[in-house]
Amino acid sequence: MTDHPTTEHRAPRFRERVYAMIRRIPPGRVTSYGDIAALVGTPRAARGVGSALNALPDEHDVPWWRVVNRSGNLTIPPHLGLRALQRTLLEEEGVEFGPTGAIDLDVWGWDGPS
DNA sequence: AAGGTGACTGGCG
DNA sequence: TCGCCAGCCACCT
Numbered sequence: 001m002t003d004h005p006t007t008e009h010r011a012p013r014f015r016e017r018v019y020a021m022i023r024r025i026p027p028g029r030v031t032s033y034g035d036i037a038a039l040v041g042t043p044r045a046a047r048g049v050g051s052a053l054n055a056l057p058d059e060h061d062v063p064w065w066r067v068v069n070r071s072g073n074l075t076i077p078p079h080l081g082l083r084a085l086q087r088t089l090l091e092e093e094g095v096e097f098g099p100t101g102a103i104d105l106d107v108w109g110w111d112g113p114s
Numbered sequence: 115a116a117g118g119t120g121a122c123t124g125g126c127g
Numbered sequence: 128t129c130g131c132c133a134g135c136c137a138c139c140t
Binding site: 046047048053054064067068070076077 | 119121122123
Binding site: 014015037042044045046047049051 | 134
């Protein structure tokens with residue numbers, strides 16, 4: 001099991017824990033970067049969560065679109081063309097955007113596994 | 115090994 | 128209430 005000296009064969013790293021937690025977000029719900037960070041045991045690593053999502057491989061099963069910022073806004077870089085996609089995916093799951101384009105976390109937010 | 119980057123946040127003016 | 132600034136973390140040169 002230590003054949004390949006890649007980082008993917010070691011104990012669960014931060015990114016893996018982040019992916020695992022995001023996979024638990026139920027459809028039609030959203031969670032902030034900071035909350036994910038806290039849920040995996042690193043309360044101040046919100047940027048690390050964004051970094052982890054940015055590093056997602058081509059093939060994966062992580063519902064990245066269910067992660068938004070603390071204000072309920074989509075902070076994914078527009079130039080990647082994914083911002084519109086994220087909104088579409090969320091709306092298809094039933095999540096509603098307010099007049100300012102933000103999601104009300106008190107309504108759609110997911111606070112982690114019970 | 116040290117410095118730079120970014121899909122974040124909370125605080126302040 | 129809103130925008131800006133500095134702090135924070137994990138990763139990548």
